[in-house]
Amino acid sequence: MIKVVIIGAGNVASHLFDAFYTTENVSVIQVYNRSQKKLDYFENKTNTTTSISEIIEADIYIISVSDDSINSLSKKLQFNNKLVAHTSGSVAMNQISNHNKPSVFYPLQTFTTGKDVNFKTIPLCIEATKKNDLLLLETLAKSISDNVYHINSKQRKALHIAAVFVNNFVNHLYQKGEEICTKNNVSFDILIPLIIETARKVSELSPLKSQTGPAKRNDKKVIKQHLSDLNTNTQQEIYTLLTKSIQETHGYKL
């Protein structure tokens, strides 16, 4: 049985708790959070505390708080030489104070409060300095996910930036699509099968090979027409830049 203490009670913390809760070989023996309010969710399921000095002994401590608080919180922990992991994509492992053993347990997914997720398919990126620690993290990770990767801090940083492109920026393009539909009195729902198929396709064919559309075809007439039909400067700027970038990628002279 791996004993885990979760430090933090936000979105990622509660999703991790839920995943471990139904796992036989893992027990979350305590959840710590500075304020009581967010701990309500965990009452009756495990021990909780709002006091750092009351954190109990465990095999792994998972810090799941905002990026800016990881370093200072890790310094305040009143025990030594224990395995302490954070769950952030953009914070280096060595931001965990080295009076404990720094490590990383990063689930690469977008979490929505209140919505169940299936951890089995979520990639877990783990990192630790010593082999034994990495093996323990791996056992913990594999208890909830089928996709466990050893990823160093530099790689994780790159993954996090790439995730901004394929998640945050992609979602914003969906929002621009919705904006254009609404303005023209068409339901955005009509685009959903296309959105799903575009996403699904990358698991079969690289995005470089999947590229289609007026920019890829260098169809100047359609590009010009689209630019004149767009309603806002920002829409036009995005259209112009991404068209230019597609054409650079696919070797057109501009």
Next chain:
Amino acid sequence: MIKVVIIGAGNVASHLFDAFYTTENVSVIQVYNRSQKKLDYFENKTNTTTSISEIIEADIYIISVSDDSINSLSKKLQFNNKLVAHTSGSVAMNQISNHNKPSVFYPLQTFTTGKDVNFKTIPLCIEATKKNDLLLLETLAKSISDNVYHINSKQRKALHIAAVFVNNFVNHLYQKGEEICTKNNVSFDILIPLIIETARKVSELSPLKSQTGPAKRNDKKVIKQHLSDLNTNTQQEIYTLLTKSIQETHGYKL
């Protein structure tokens, strides 16, 4: 039984043919194409011809050729007052010569050659001038799809531009994500569950409400770090513009 002649033998034409082929109440009685080579696929399944003068009588003629050829090809048709539809997202209905009855039969999906598609979930956007013609198009559309929409030329134009954002541009952001992964020796596959979940989410929650990430949180430290970690000018330009656009949308002062 609705008798259809398909004019053109490209990607969309062959996917439409396949969908109609397994439908009881529709018969594709002929496929026309200028060159014989692309007609090979249809031999033994239906009548084919390379001669416009040999096109036979049908209830609906579907022109599925490149956007630029629709108008000229429709002018060459040697029959009158028949229902003639094109399948393009960006061409107005009146580009079909009016010696026949112009209409539109536009499947809003990305088609890959050689890959089967399930037409049932593909939105079909139809348009015609007269009610009877629209009803016939609707019967034809509903024989292969559960998502049939009456969409006028202005709306279809908007949908097509929105589709460039949510399909072509989104796919290009996937490619930028892959570029960043490759450069840092990480497998792009790790991002696929995130890509799928980001797409799936829009069917439950509007993209405006789904938005997350450093730009949405106005996390200046992470944004600055990401910009300095990016390797190419184009990556930096895309990051800067989409960050600015997210912040405008969500009401931050820049």
